[in-house]
Structures are given as C-alpha cells and as structure tokens.
Amino acid sequence: xxxxxxxxxxxxxxxxxxxxxxxxxxxxxxxxxxxxxxxxxxxxxxxxxxxxxxxxxxxxxxxxxxxxxxxxxxxxxxxxxxxxxxxxxxxxxxxxxxxxxxxxxxxxxxxxxxxxxxxxxxxxxxxxxxxxxxxxxxxxxxxxxxxxxxxxxxxxxxxxxxxxxxxxxxxxxxxxxxxxxxxxxxxxxxxxxxxxxxxxxxxxxxxxxxxxxxxxxxxxxxxxxxxxxxxxxxxxxxxxxxxxxxxxxxxxxxxxxxx
Numbered sequence: 001x002x003x004x005x006x007x008x009x010x011x012x013x014x015x016x017x018x019x020x021x022x023x024x025x026x027x028x029x030x031x032x033x034x035x036x037x038x039x040x041x042x043x044x045x046x047x048x049x050x051x052x053x054x055x056x057x058x059x060x061x062x063x064x065x066x067x068x069x070x071x072x073x074x075x076x077x078x079x080x081x082x083x084x085x086x087x088x089x090x091x092x093x094x095x096x097x098x099x100x101x102x103x104x105x106x107x108x109x110x111x112x113x114x115x116x117x118x119x120x121x122x123x124x125x126x127x128x129x130x131x132x133x134x135x136x137x138x139x140x141x142x143x144x145x146x147x148x149x150x151x152x153x154x155x156x157x158x159x160x161x162x163x164x165x166x167x168x169x170x171x172x173x174x175x176x177x178x179x180x181x182x183x184x185x186x187x188x189x190x191x192x193x194x195x196x197x198x199x200x201x202x203x204x205x206x207x208x209x210x211x212x213x214x215x216x217x218x219x220x221x222x223x224x225x226x227x228x229x230x231x232x233x234x235x236x237x238x239x240x241x242x243x244x245x246x247x248x249x250x251x252x253x254x255x256x257x258x259x
Contacts, residue, residue: 002033007040012048012197013190014041016090023061024054026108028082034112035086042093045258048201049193052090052099052116053186054109059099059125062107065134083108083140091115091145091212094205096196100189101125102182106164111140114149117208119175120189121167122182127175130162148215150174200238201258206230 004020016037018024026034041047054060063083071079090097090112099105099116105127113119113127121127129142137143138159147155150173158165170176180188196204206229214222233239237259245254 002029002036004030005033005037007037009041009044009047011194012046013051013193014044014047014049014095015051015053016041018052018054018060023058023104024109025061025064026083026112027064027067028079031083031086035089038086038089038093041095042089045201047095048197048199048204050093050095050097051186051189051193052097052112053189054100054102054105056102056183056186058103059101059105060109060112061104062109062130063140080139087112087115087140091141094208095201096193096204096208098189098193100185101127101176102185104164107131107138107142108140111138111142111145114141114145118177118192119170120178120180120185120192121170121176122185123167123179124182125167125170125179125185126164127170128162128164129159130164132160133162198256200242200254200256202236202238202256203233203242206233 004018006017006019008015008017016034018030018034020027020030024030041050068076068079097116097118099113099119101113101119102122102125105113105125107130110127110129129138129146131138131142142159146158154173165175167176167179171179178188178192210226210229213225217225238256241256242254
C-alpha cells in the first residue's frame with residue numbers, strides 16, 4: 001500500500017509489515033504509511049487480529065536521526081505531531097494487536113511496539129529508549145505508555161539510562177509477553193493472534209476499548225465505561241448468538257458474525 005509499509009491478510013490476521021531498508025528508521029513517510037495501514041485494518045470487517053512486523057532481521061531501530069538533526073524547531077514540532085498521530089492510530093486499532101519483534105526495537109521502534117496489546121520477542125532481541133544518549137527524551141509515547149505497562153520506576157530506569165534490555169529482562173519486567181527463538185518470532189505472533197480470530201469481534205473490540213480507556217480515569221468512571229460497553233453488546237447479533245449458544249450447547253461453541 002506504500003513504499004515502506006504493506007498490509008498482508010491471511011485467515012483473518014492482517015500483518016502490517018515495515019520494510020524500509022536497512023533499519024526501518026521511522027522517517028516521516030514511514031510514519032504516515034503506518035498510520036494509513038492502521039486505518040486500513042481498523043476499517044476491515046474481515047480482519048480479526050493484527051501483527052506488527054519489521055521482518056526477520058529488525059523491528060525498527062527508531063526515528064530517522066538524520067532527518068531530525070537537520071530539522072528546525074518548527075519542523076520538529078510537526079515531526080513529533082506526525083509520529084504521535086501515526087502511533088495513536090496503531091494504539092486505537094480495535095482488533096487485538098501483536099508486535100513481533102526481532103533484532104532491535106529502539107526509541108520510536110519500541111514506542112511503536114508499546115502501541116500493541118502484546119509483544120513477542122526473539123531471544124536475540126534488544127529493546128530500549130536510548131533518546132537520553134542523544135540529549136533528548138522519547139517523543140512518541142515512551143514517557144507515557146512505558147510506565148503504564150511496566151511501572152514508573154522501571155520505566156524511569158530505561159528512559160534515564162538509555163540502556164538496551166535483552167529479551168530475558170524484557171520478559172521479567174513485563175515488557176515482553178513471550179520470548180521465542182529468533183526464527184520463530186513471526187509464527188509465534190501468528191499463533192498468539194490466531195487465538196482471537198474465532199472470537200466475538202464486537203466483544204473483543206469492546207473489551208479492548210474498555211480496558212484502554214479505563215487506564216486514564218478513576219475506578220468509578222472506568223466501571224461506567226465497562227457498564228456501557230457491557231450493556232451495548234446485548235443489542236448485537238453476536239451477543240444474542242453467544243448467549244443462546246451457551247444455554248443450548250455450553251461455552252465456546254458459538255460462531256460469531258461480527259454484527
């Protein structure tokens with residue numbers, strides 16, 4: 001669909017494939033194409049789960065430093081707005097999203113992976129927020145999504161130090177959900193995404209929206225968000241089908257239409 005990003009769909013799983021040699025550096029064009037790909041899969045009723053993938057060698061080494069170093073302050077403001085908009089589009093994909101990470105996911109690369117629901121790392125993967133080593137800070141979610149995922153003190157350690165984290169540590173601190181041999185990363189991500197293909201798509205979307213929106217409000221408001229999504233699903237065909245199937249056949253037997 002673009003010079004650096006393509007969407008490949010098979011059996012209900014859409015893969016957003018980054019392909020900007022050699023390191024998938026996230027320049028402005030790649031950012032825009034990521035945002036467009038996110039919009040495409042979000043609007044596709046046949047897509048039940050999504051994989052973010054940078055290829056067998058690397059996920060994404062971060063922002064295009066050369067592009068940033070030559071930009072004026074006004075241009076930097078536009079670049080920051082552009083990458084945040086693209087990543088918000090990924091974070092707001094309504095289907096379950098899995099990041100399949102090989103090689104490096106650094107700076108903006110890790111911030112992109114943080115927009116996914118789950119992260120599968122190869123054993124040789126390295127992740128981190130090295131912006132502090134350049135005299136700047138993360139600008140695409142690293143100071144916000146990272147502490148929400150792994151906790152404030154662990155996030156501060158990674159952001160303050162700029163150090164790279166290996167797959168074992170990433171799993172231990174909750175930055176990775178699964179670690180597999182490097183050659184198995186994509187298939188493992190596909191297996192994880194495949195768990196949701198036969199699920200109730202409207203209910204999965206509602207669950208994701210309720211959980212994500214609830215992270216930014218107090219408990220009472222979060223419970224209200226949950227209540228609204230919960231009650232709304234009873235008006236859907238899927239809700240009626242699932243309830244009827246449970247009564248007649250027990251759990252896990254329903255076939256959902258997404259309506």
